[in-house]
Amino acid sequence: MTTLxxxxxxxxxxxxxxxxxxxxxxxxxxxxxxxxxxxxxxVDLGTPEFQRDLVAGSLASLIAxxxxxxxxxxxxxxxxxxxxxxxxxxxxxxxxxxxxAAFLAGVxxxxxxxxxxxxxxxxxxxxxxxxxxxxxxxxxxxxxIVLAAALWGALGAGVGSLLKSQTFALVAGILWILLFEALLxxxxxxxxxxxxxxxxxxxxxGAFEGSVDDALSPVAGGVVGLAYVVGVSLLGWFRVEHxxxx
Amino acid sequence: MIEVERLTKRYGSTVxxxxxxxxxxxxxxxxxxxxxxAGKSTTxxxxxxxxxxxxxxxxxxxxxxxxxxxxxxxxGAVLExxxxxxxxxxxxxxxxLAAAARLPASRVDEVLALVxxxxxxxxxxxxxxxxxxxxLGLAAALxxxxxxxxxxxxxxxxxxxGIRWLRDLLRALAxxxxxxxxxxxxxxxxxxxxxxxxxxHRGRLVRCATMAExxxxxxxxxxxxxxxxxxxxxxxxxxxxDVRSLGDGTLAVAAGPERVGELAAAHGIVLHExxxxxxxxxxxxLELTGSEAPA
Ligand SMILES: Nc1ncnc2c1ncn2[C@@H]1O[C@H](COP(=O)(O)OP(=O)(O)OP(=O)(O)O)[C@@H](O)[C@H]1O
Ligand SMILES: [Mg+2]
Numbered sequence: 002m003t004t005l006x007x008x009x010x011x012x013x014x015x016x017x018x019x020x021x022x023x024x025x026x027x028x029x030x031x032x033x034x035x036x037x038x039x040x041x042x043x044v045d046l047g048t049p050e051f052q053r054d055l056v057a058g059s060l061a062s063l064i065a066x067x068x069x070x071x072x073x074x075x076x077x078x079x080x081x082x083x084x085x086x087x088x089x090x091x092x093x094x095x096x097x098x099x100x101x102a103a104f105l106a107g108v109x110x111x112x113x114x115x116x117x118x119x120x121x122x123x124x125x126x127x128x129x130x131x132x133x134x135x136x137x138x139x140x141x142x143x144x145x146i147v148l149a150a151a152l153w154g155a156l157g158a159g160v161g162s163l164l165k166s167q168t169f170a171l172v173a174g175i176l177w178i179l180l181f182e183a184l185l186x187x188x189x190x191x192x193x194x195x196x197x198x199x200x201x202x203x204x205x206x207g208a209f210e211g212s213v214d215d216a217l218s219p220v221a222g223g224v225v226g227l228a229y230v231v232g233v234s235l236l237g238w239f240r241v242e243h244x245x246x247x
Numbered sequence: 248m249i250e251v252e253r254l255t256k257r258y259g260s261t262v263x264x265x266x267x268x269x270x271x272x273x274x275x276x277x278x279x280x281x282x283x284x285a286g287k288s289t290t291x292x293x294x295x296x297x298x299x300x301x302x303x304x305x306x307x308x309x310x311x312x313x314x315x316x317x318x319x320x321x322x323g324a325v326l327e328x329x330x331x332x333x334x335x336x337x338x339x340x341x342x343x344l345a346a347a348a349r350l351p352a353s354r355v356d357e358v359l360a361l362v363x364x365x366x367x368x369x370x371x372x373x374x375x376x377x378x379x380x381x382x383l384g385l386a387a388a389l390x391x392x393x394x395x396x397x398x399x400x401x402x403x404x405x406x407x408x409g410i411r412w413l414r415d416l417l418r419a420l421a422x423x424x425x426x427x428x429x430x431x432x433x434x435x436x437x438x439x440x441x442x443x444x445x446x447x448h449r450g451r452l453v454r455c456a457t458m459a460e461x462x463x464x465x466x467x468x469x470x471x472x473x474x475x476x477x478x479x480x481x482x483x484x485x486x487x488x489d490v491r492s493l494g495d496g497t498l499a500v501a502a503g504p505e506r507v508g509e510l511a512a513a514h515g516i517v518l519h520e521x522x523x524x525x526x527x528x529x530x531x532x533l534e535l536t537g538s539e540a541p542a
Pocket of ligand 2: 327
């Protein structure tokens with residue numbers, strides 16, 4: 002499995018697709034952080050709560066999700082899946098390797114995003130005579146954010162295997178996060194099932210990350226998020242297992 | 248070595264492969280022939296575990312492809328569709344395959360040299376010509392130094408020199424004792440290379456034969472001209488031979504000239520011309536697959 006995951010990384014690295022995602026992550030996170038810090042009230046700037054939320058505001062999860070989707074769908078799109086499955090004919094191994102590689106890519110992206118947030122925020126905060134609190138609270142928050150992005154990456158890989166079509170998977174994935182989940186939450190609210198909405202994937206992983214208030218506990222959120230990763234990956238494996246590669 | 252047993256594959260209402268059985272013996276170079284849409288690619292993909300059959304089974308080296316350990320070191324394959332990412336260089340494509348199959352990275356440059364692609368290896372595959380793509384496919388197939396090769400129309404897109412190069416390469420591989428199954432829709436293209444042929448049409452087996460048998464089918468024909476062509480034709484037909492009138496008192500007979508001459512002499516029929524005819528391999532192929540020769 003280590004071999005396969007390593008090979009997946011070699012694959013990710015040797016095309017230019019990832020550059021766009023990394024650029025988008027760095028630029029958008031940089032701008033987002035600057036805007037947040039710039040518009041914050043003086044009193045808030047120095048508080049650990051504000052600073053921890055800053056770290057959580059990065060786009061690492063979204064980008065990790067999209068990278069996970071793309072890492073799988075690109076193979077079906079360009080027909081490289083044929084060669085991939087000739088080397089790894091056992092498709093459960095293929096699906097697992099994709100999931101683990103996307104998980105690790107999520108870790109890398111989140112670490113990068115946190116670095117960008119700190120690089121933008123610290124000089125700004127220090128310049129306004131507040132101090133940046135690098136304590137264990139922040140460390141724990143960063144740890145959860147990194148893990149959440151990793152789970153998002155793996156979830157993306159599962160979605161990619163399940164849907165296979167690149168455009169469809171990316172559009173569906175983005176719409177889900179930006180629109181459908183909110184709509185569903187609204188609908189569930191109408192029928193008095195608000196608490197069920199806490200179990201939707203973005204809500205659950207948000208709770209785990211600590212960026213959604215008033216939802217599941219972080220641990221419960223993490224467990225629900227992991228359940229989505231496993232469930233969707235199993236569905237993805239089922240789809241791939243029953244696909245003809247022609 | 249390669250076994251296909253009662254394989255059936257349907258796509259919706261299309262039956263791509265229909266109850267097909269054949270096997271390829273170790274160490275032979277076998278041609279897999281059939282017109283467009285006959286089901287060749289589908290069969291080869293089923294052998295390689297890429298297509299799930301509706302019925303029947305396939306095995307390579309005694310096992311279904313999906314159950315092989317280190318498949319790249321046992322079986323090499325080139326399929327019709329290009330399977331490298333357009334944005335990745337040919338060399339990186341092979342590096343990934345070598346990494347995934349735990350093959351030494353040095354194999355990458357070896358096979359690149361073998362298929363004469365070293366010069367373009369660092370360019371992105373997007374810019375490769377059809378022939379270069381075929382060569383990259385062959386390089387991927389040969390990466391693990393496999394004992395079995397499954398090649399789907401590998402001559403597609405190669406220029407005459409390329410075809411000769413491929414032929415020499417395949418012969419060299421067969422001499423080393425490897426088993427090669429190579430598909431084509433043109434018999435003549437592979438006739439000089441293969442020992443045996445498996446011919447399919449509309450997903451069904453038409454014939455398994457050695458190349459010598461196919462040559463014999465091509466040889467056994469005669470052309471005869473006689474002022475009494477009509478009587479001769481009915482006598483030949485009575486003798487159970489296939490006769491076709493070509494007009495002008497000329498007949499084409501599916502038998503050697505000896506047989507035709509003897510029959511004519513026995514009935515005192517005058518002949519103005521009698522010659523051995525060699526059907527082209529293409530004619531044999533068209534005859535076997537029952538397709539009409541293109542006008
Ligand atoms: N993915 C697919 N979906 C639907 N039909 C398919 C698919 N692949 C093949 N077919 C159909 O199956 C039949 C056999 O196709 P196949 O590609 O195996 O033929 P072939 O012998 O390789 O032909 P060619 O010489 O043109 O390559 C054809 O009728 C084709 O239309
Ligand atoms: Mg074909």
